[in-house]
Amino acid sequence: MRELLEYLARQLVDHPDEVEVDEFEEDDGTLVLELAVAEDDYGKVIGRGGRTANALRLVVKAAAVKDNRRVLVDIVD
DSSP, X not given: OHHHHHHHHHHHOSOGGGOEEEEEEOTXXXXXXXXXXXXXXXXXXXXXXXXXXXXXXXXXXXXXXXXTOOEEEEEOO
């Protein structure tokens, strides 16, 4: 799922080499993916009204269902 989020984010931004995804697991087993991009690219990843960010979360969660996992996607500065 980390690779999927990284791939999707790299396709959206102007500086794909600055895309970083950190991954860790919470106590309850939830997988947390933190997405960081270049300062200029946050608008592209979030989208108008958060639509792009919600779409990214939806795709990653759909992939997580296959592995029977809970996934949380955070966009961090």
